[in-house]
Amino acid sequence: MPNLQTLLIFARVAEMLSFTRAAESLGIQKGRVSTVIRGLEREMGAALLHRTTRSVQLTEDGRAFYERARDLLAEAQDVQSMFASSDAPLKGRLRVDMPTELAKTVVIPALPQLLDANPELTLEMSSTDRRVDLVQEGFDCVIRLGPIIDDRLVARALGKLRMVNVASPGYLAKYGTPQTLDDLLTQGHRMVHYTPTLGARRDGWEYPEGNGYASLALPGAMQVNNVQTYHAAGLAGLGLIQAGYSTLAHHIERGDLVEVLADLRPEPLAAWLVVAHRRNLSPRVRAFMTWIERVLEPYFD
Template structure:
């Protein structure tokens, strides 16, 4: 791997947007990192990084070069490990992004067991509701909920995340426990409104019909634009909420939320693993994806 040192350094600088942090993470001097990248730019005849006093950004040529470099580094890692025994410990860094509620409720609680089995594995776990840029931000893989709209990405279906309806016990004491769709109106129920962008129209309360799903617009005084805030609003008794079974189950088991209308569940959310690489993934990334798929299975419809 020594002959690939310049590519390794360049990729890490591109991902961390800093020569200093990249050098520290690789255990080399900042000056060494700068020299290697500068020599790489001279060899390729292109400016790969745009440097300012505050940050380092990929140029257009740099983005294209980075994508191919990541493929090459993954293939080199596979070549190096192709004769290793199948039970060997995984090592190296994985950068992954997934919805915050999945990270908090399922993945992070299971990480100790994974890292105990593979102590040289490093996980950089981003959990956000926004759609990250896999190439620009250097992610090995991401978990996406809902449709994949970017045709340049490669998606592998994981299944459909089960959804449930819930409310706090305090809220149900005040408004009553709905048992039918009509009860939502006759009992004066309210819902917490989730929307990605404020000012957009609320999607309403989703329920199944004979040939699909429809929505019922219920009143509500609170609008939020993040899933964790949406759940917290439900826990605070501000209205009914609809969320993933994986993230709401701990609250239901703990008694801070109560499931309602179990026969009128919202449509399950399609879940996918998404990668940007069109070639081989490293052994550790494939292993992490398989592990994540296994721990998520109980929460899929």
């Protein structure tokens, strides 16, 4: 029977579809990965991977073997940790991804506390605003904001992040400070439009109405497709913006941005910790989920 180290190496190659990336993620030589996979295929009496000079793909036997190997590795991890103290320091590597601005303004400043308490934990953090592929890119978990559109993933709700309406002091000096929705129109206000794809249909100004939320069409001189640019446009006085309080709190505290229409805030933004499979909820991931929830809690609505 293959040992657990062999199963781990095979599973990492199957997930990343690359001998080189699998070796890098495990901190071993590429030659060792190749040797282990060849030995595993001989032992199992089946080809588990299709190899070409440019790609690696699972065979049908390889897919079936990977499903069983993944479950066995998860069970082994559960057995290994079943008697461990919940207060025991975390060990090993944890690879996570999260939105760039959330990482920069909220998570990174809080990380020294986590890493000081867990000196043997190695954190690999990706910060990007695209939706990464958890399996192909080898992520243990990711933090996502908004709706979860892939029902193959396992998502654990963290909370709902407060959204705010803000503008720069210079913008408000020019256009006035709106007190009502009507003021947005009568005072001639403008908004910066955010869309993931430039040229896409622009959303309007979101506000609560009845038991839901409605949208008011407002003009704007600028459309952006990047969160950092969106915030920068608001700071530059190019228009009103609607964004997460967690990423704007420091600007509001310094007076660079001013909240307006506080009683008409947009719908809170759901925050999730997402894994590719329920078996990916290792002790490290569970501990990170508890920690990140505490970090974000002050910003929940």
